[in-house]
Amino acid sequence: MKNFCLHDWTDFDRTGKRHCRKSGCNFVSHKDAIVTETPIDYLAPDWVNYEKVHCWRNHINDRIKGMWNTFTADQKAAIAISARELANAEEWS
Numbered sequence: 001m002k003n004f005c006l007h008d009w010t011d012f013d014r015t016g017k018r019h020c021r022k023s024g025c026n027f028v029s030h031k032d033a034i035v036t037e038t039p040i041d042y043l044a045p046d047w048v049n050y051e052k053v054h055c056w057r058n059h060i061n062d063r064i065k066g067m068w069n070t071f072t073a074d075q076k077a078a079i080a081i082s083a084r085e086l087a088n089a090e091e092w093s
């Protein structure tokens, strides 16, 4: 079974799992999976303005920003999720 997909997922069901909404994709999250949502702005990110905290765009370096329009939507989503995981791990005190 796949342990990840890039589609939209349902909310948690009664057993604490999430399911992929896309027909044909049978992804179901593990009960304790930490789910990182795809940032909504991944297709055309604003590289000028940033959120104060936990901003995924802060974790994209300039070289990748310069190449952004050459990536497919799936590649953009994968990179954005990876950056968001880093952003979510930021510790603010």
Ligand SMILES: [Zn+2]
Residues within 6 Å of the ligand: 005, 006, 007, 008, 020, 021, 022, 025, 026, 027
């Ligand atoms: Zn899926």
